[in-house]
Structure formats: structure tokens, C-alpha cells
Amino acid sequence: MPYDPSAFPHFAVTVDLVVLTVRRHALCALAVRRGEPPYPGRWALPGGFVRADEDLAAAAARELEEETGLRAHAPSQPALPNAAHLEQLATYGDPQRDPRMRVVSVAHLALAPDLPAPRAGGDAHSVRWAPVDDLLDQDTAFRHDAEVSAPLAFDHARILADGVERARSKIEYSSLATAFCPQEFTVGELRRVYEAVWGVALDPRNFHRKVTGTPGFLVPTGGTTTRQGGRPAQLFRAGGATVLNPPMLRPEV
Amino acid sequence: MPYDPSAFPHFAVTVDLVVLTVRRHALCALAVRRGEPPYPGRWALPGGFVRADEDLAAAAARELEEETGLRAHAPSQPALPNAAHLEQLATYGDPQRDPRMRVVSVAHLALAPDLPAPRAGGDAHSVRWAPVDDLLDQDTAFRHDAEVSAPLAFDHARILADGVERARSKIEYSSLATAFCPQEFTVGELRRVYEAVWGVALDPRNFHRKVTGTPGFLVPTGGTTTRQGGRPAQLFRAGGATVLNPPMLRPEV
DNA sequence: CCAAAAGTGTTGAACATACACCCATGT
DNA sequence: ACATGGGTGTATGTTCAACACTTTTGG
Known part of the structure; x- marks a missing residue:
């Protein structure tokens, strides 16, 4: 069935991941250091482009496994070893959120047990668990002893805050x-x-x-x-x- | 800043609306009858393409006003007359969900007071309030006296069910x-x-x-x-x- | 008067908090 | 022995469901 591709705008679609764990009595999130512009050297949430024939949940599961080695398991499935809870969080589509082009990001929330160590993914950029308070709070982010020193790239601080809020309220009920x-x-x-x-x-x-x-x-x-x-x-x-x-x-x- | 557009797949992005109201003691949703393929003649949720420089929430508010005349008001804002609550619901991106092309739909949930009558939008297709039970339940949908007679187009039954579930749980707290x-x-x-x-x-x-x-x-x-x-x-x-x-x-x- | 919807009082069960107290291990 | 975390019992207050009862309108 033919369809006029100029009749609607084109978007890039990504998935971004809020991966949370509890380490040493603190809620921590997975952060990756950006190598390329925009925001080179800044910390960001892991994520990447959705492929042409890939479901959103599949893209999120793939990125999760690339970054952590964790497989995703659907809600209410027996907890496998090395598996994490994964659910869709929200979608962020401000026209200016990525300076390169129009990108709509479908954020996902993953909850994982404390892992031995974060493992570098297919691309070997640096990855770490950072306390969410350090990633979100300007005051602690700029303390000299904090290991992160600038706000998260893009709108990732907002996405992380939404993910943390979702986790906080969901464990309640x-x-x-x-x-x-x-x-x-x-x-x-x-x-x-x-x-x-x-x-x-x-x-x-x-x-x-x-x-x-x-x-x-x-x-x-x-x-x-x-x-x-x-x-x-x-x-x-x-x-x-x-x-x-x-x-x-x-x-x- | 140059960026290689062939480095990632292109998507169309739409917003679909679950607009709920209470009429004659029943929870009802806004449905529009499709004129064009795919699914011609079938009922569907209102929605449309997000424009090139339009935020997702703005696109949802625009579609809502086109279909109902209602303006959207942000959460915790004084309830204006002719204004509805509008919030993002979830995003649906199965590669096969639209037979024409790859479409990612950011569904939104709107809650409105009982309105005098649904008004036809800019395009003059038929619009109606239908009890959500009729739209979702196969048994009632195929009863001869039901005014809707086939399941909703695309994955809209799933989207509607998710919206109803969200509304049911949110009024609780x-x-x-x-x-x-x-x-x-x-x-x-x-x-x-x-x-x-x-x-x-x-x-x-x-x-x-x-x-x-x-x-x-x-x-x-x-x-x-x-x-x-x-x-x-x-x-x-x-x-x-x-x-x-x-x-x-x-x-x- | 009667029906219908609004609103108040009361009671017993369920559940939350606070905290006294005991249990079983490592050092 | 003692510190540490695990686990039980119990008193006191709050909240909820159930329902008897009164109030104020329309017909």
C-alpha cells in the first residue's frame, strides 16, 4: 500500500534507561560517560536508537543487556538469576531536547539487584553506579568529593527524577x-x-x-x-x- | 551540526487520545469512525501526527481541542470551564501496529465532564461517546443492539484498556x-x-x-x-x- | 403523607505504631 | 559476656464498614 512519506514529519526514536539498584544503603542509578558531542564528557543515562523492526520493549531489553549483562523479565514472572524488572516509564519529545535533530525518547525503568560490578558494554565507554542524590542534587553534584561533577546530559535529570519517583511510589503498593x-x-x-x-x-x-x-x-x-x-x-x-x-x-x- | 540521517531509522510519531467521561452512570470514551484505510468503517481513538516542531503534550492538546472543543489544563491548575485533565499515558510501538509504516504512538489520557454533545472536528467524520464496556468487551460489541459492532482499529482496544485502568487506579489516590x-x-x-x-x-x-x-x-x-x-x-x-x-x-x- | 437524597452518630473490627522482651548466632 | 540483627507479644490509638437515625426537599 503506497503512502506519501512527505505527508508527516520524520523522527528518530530512542530508548533511554533508568536502571536502579541499591548499593551500600543508597539508591543508585546506572550512568554512562558520553564520548561524543553533544555534551561530551558529561554523564548520561544509557540508551540508544530503536531499530527499524524492533519493538520498544525489545530495544530497551537489548540496551539493558548491552550495558549490564542483565536480561529483562516481564512483570510477574519468576525472578531468574541475572534478570531485572523492566517497564516503560514515559516518553520525552520536546523538540529541543536533542540539539542534533528531532528525537523522541521512550524512557524505561529497570530495577536490578546489587551487581558485582558494572560491565562495559559493546562500546567501551565508562559506566558506573552513582547515587541518585549525587546525580540529581546540584549541591552535592558540585561538591569536590562527588564523583559526578555536572548535571546529566539532555533532559536526563528529569527522566531520572521521574524514574525514581515511579520506583518510590510503586514499591508502596x-x-x-x-x-x-x-x-x-x-x-x-x-x-x-x-x-x-x-x-x-x-x-x-x-x-x-x-x-x-x-x-x-x-x-x-x-x-x-x-x-x-x-x-x-x-x-x-x-x-x-x-x-x-x-x-x-x-x-x- | 551535521548528522548523518541514514545512521538511524525514521519513524512517524502520532498521539492517540483516550478521552473519558461519565454519562448516564457509565464510563464512556470518545470514538471516531475511520473513513480511510486501514480499517475503514471501524471505530478508533482520536489522534493524529505530531508536527515537526510540536511538543508531545501540545500535539495531544491540539487533537483534543479539534475533536471536542475542550482545552487541556495541566495537573493541579484551577479547573477552567470547558477544560479537561490531560496526561501522558504510555507509548505503543509494535513494528506491525500500523500496516502502512512504522508508527510510534504516544497515547494520552484525558478526563472530561459530561459534555452537551460531541462536536465534529475540523474533519467532519463521525464522533461519539461509547461506553467503554461496549468498546472493549467482545460479547457486548457483537450484540445486535450495541451501537459499535467490531473491535477498535489498530491496537486501540489495548490502549483504551490501559487508559481505563489508569483512570480507575488514579482516582483512588x-x-x-x-x-x-x-x-x-x-x-x-x-x-x-x-x-x-x-x-x-x-x-x-x-x-x-x-x-x-x-x-x-x-x-x-x-x-x-x-x-x-x-x-x-x-x-x-x-x-x-x-x-x-x-x-x-x-x-x- | 411518602419517596428520595443529604447528612450525623455510633459501634465493633481491622490495622498501625511504639516499644518491652526474648532468640540465636559471631567474636 | 556482649554486640548484633532476627523475631514475638502487647497496649494504645486511628481508620473503616455497617447501619440506625434525622433533615429537607418534591410530588
Whole structure:
């Protein structure tokens, strides 16, 4: 079927990734250092062009694997080892957002357990996990001891902020916080995820009762561990439940 | 700055609109009948191409005004007369979703008060409000008395379902339900919005206490009305609060 | 008077917080 | 022994669902 290609404008379409993990009690995002203009030397979110016959989710999964080695798994699928939660976040299409040309970027949000080390992708640019506070907050970004020293390239600060906000609100009413944990984890480890993502302290006793009392949230594996020190803790896997009812309550700020 | 346009694939970018309203106790969506191939004669969501120098939100607002005469207002802005809530929903980019070419569609969700009548836009194709159940449910869609008789064109059934789901969950924890009401409304009218969107019955007494007891949700205007019959009811405007804490509770299904 | 919708009071169950207290390990 | 994190019990307050009851209109 013929169609006049001059009847509509042409766009480039990219996917950008907000990849979040919890490291050393802080919520961190994956950042790559740009080599080429525009914004050479600045940190940015990983991402790339969508291919001609590629679905948006497939493009996001491909970029995720290129940058981290993680495979994506669809929501409510058994958590495989080396797999991350991946979902569409939002789309950014300001005509001026890329100085080269008109680019519409479909941002995705990925949540991953703490990984041994970020691995350089097919292109060997530098990659690192940076605390989101350093990436977003101007004051800390310009502190001399901060490892990032300028705002993110393009509109990536906005995209990252939206991704963080999505993660913060979603762990409230879904079991998504388990995506930050390894396959087997303790209640205390899960609690530290909530504390890092929300930036608050939670009562360990009430948290324990809450998560173990929500049917389908956690499944005991039978094993125990003392990797956190102290009394051995039961190990759990994520259960089948995806929505939490009643939700976890985020304390007032 | 030169850039090689053959280095990346070209896409067409459209906006599609899920415009919802509550009419005669039912949640309804705006549908347009297609004149041209593909899917001639089938119902579809309103939408169109994003222009070369147009932001995504601006394109959605333009299409909304062309189809309905409604202006869009940003979140948490005073509700103007003839203005609708508009927000980005999600982006759909399956390579096969449009048989003509590669089209990425950025769907938006609009919530509007019940309007006198849908008005034909710049192009004079037919437009109507259809109950979302008729548009989505195969069984009712093929009943002889249903006014729509085939599934929506393209992947619009999926987009509509996602928009309805977004609206259903958002009125739970935000004051968005007021976007379905006229500027001044009663507690009973607001309750009927929740009942239509969720498809449930709510206790009028508890609902009244809940919404009037949430600070910033409703502001009394001083007036009263008996347009629903019975004892005169106070009139309210939407207050400044956008998030509802605690949320409205959707009864179990 | 009766029907209909608005609004208030009350009660018992569910759930949240705060915190006292005990348990099982490593050093 | 003691520090550390895991886990249970219990008191107190808040919120919610259910429903009896009163108020103010139209017919």
C-alpha cells in the first residue's frame, strides 16, 4: 500500500534507561560517560536508537543487556538469576531536547539487584553506579568529593527524577521491592531496600510482621543465613503476589 | 551540526487520545469512525501526527481541542470551564501496529465532564461517546443492539484498556475524579463518578464523611442545589489537594 | 403523607505504631 | 559476656464498614 512519506514529519526514536539498584544503603542509578558531542564528557543515562523492526520493549531489553549483562523479565514472572524488572516509564519529545535533530525518547525503568560490578558494554565507554542524590542534587553534584561533577546530559535529570519517583511510589503498593533483592533474601535485606529507596528508617519488628503477614508476598525457602550477622534469618523468595493489599505505608516526611 | 540521517531509522510519531467521561452512570470514551484505510468503517481513538516542531503534550492538546472543543489544563491548575485533565499515558510501538509504516504512538489520557454533545472536528467524520464496556468487551460489541459492532482499529482496544485502568487506579489516590465533574458539583455527583468508573456501589454516608473530611479535596462554594432531587445538597469546587491521603478505598471485587 | 437524597452518630473490627522482651548466632 | 540483627507479644490509638437515625426537599 503506497503512502506519501512527505505527508508527516520524520523522527528518530530512542530508548533511554533508568536502571536502579541499591548499593551500600543508597539508591543508585546506572550512568554512562558520553564520548561524543553533544555534551561530551558529561554523564548520561544509557540508551540508544530503536531499530527499524524492533519493538520498544525489545530495544530497551537489548540496551539493558548491552550495558549490564542483565536480561529483562516481564512483570510477574519468576525472578531468574541475572534478570531485572523492566517497564516503560514515559516518553520525552520536546523538540529541543536533542540539539542534533528531532528525537523522541521512550524512557524505561529497570530495577536490578546489587551487581558485582558494572560491565562495559559493546562500546567501551565508562559506566558506573552513582547515587541518585549525587546525580540529581546540584549541591552535592558540585561538591569536590562527588564523583559526578555536572548535571546529566539532555533532559536526563528529569527522566531520572521521574524514574525514581515511579520506583518510590510503586514499591508502596506492589511487591516490586523484591526486584532489588537477590533471588533469596531475608526480611532485613528487603527492609533495607525500602529504607534506601524511601530514605527513611522503618521499625524492623513491625516491618517483619507486615511483610510476612501479607499472603503471597514472600515464600520461605527453608534456608537461613547469617550473612548480616546476628541471629540466623530465614530466607525467602518473592511470592506470586504483585499487588500489596494493604500497601506498605511510607512514613510522613 | 551535521548528522548523518541514514545512521538511524525514521519513524512517524502520532498521539492517540483516550478521552473519558461519565454519562448516564457509565464510563464512556470518545470514538471516531475511520473513513480511510486501514480499517475503514471501524471505530478508533482520536489522534493524529505530531508536527515537526510540536511538543508531545501540545500535539495531544491540539487533537483534543479539534475533536471536542475542550482545552487541556495541566495537573493541579484551577479547573477552567470547558477544560479537561490531560496526561501522558504510555507509548505503543509494535513494528506491525500500523500496516502502512512504522508508527510510534504516544497515547494520552484525558478526563472530561459530561459534555452537551460531541462536536465534529475540523474533519467532519463521525464522533461519539461509547461506553467503554461496549468498546472493549467482545460479547457486548457483537450484540445486535450495541451501537459499535467490531473491535477498535489498530491496537486501540489495548490502549483504551490501559487508559481505563489508569483512570480507575488514579482516582483512588488522587483528586482526579473531580475532572469528571462540572466546576460545581455535589458530594453525591462525585460519588456517582466513583461508582461509574469502578463499577461498584459505595455507601453514601461513609463516602460523604470521607471526602468532606479530607483537607483540601473539596471547597464548599456556599451554594446548594436540588438538581438530584431530595434534600438540597451543598455545592463544592475541587480543592488544591492533588494527592489523597488516606486514599479512597476501592471495594474488593 | 411518602419517596428520595443529604447528612450525623455510633459501634465493633481491622490495622498501625511504639516499644518491652526474648532468640540465636559471631567474636 | 556482649554486640548484633532476627523475631514475638502487647497496649494504645486511628481508620473503616455497617447501619440506625434525622433533615429537607418534591410530588
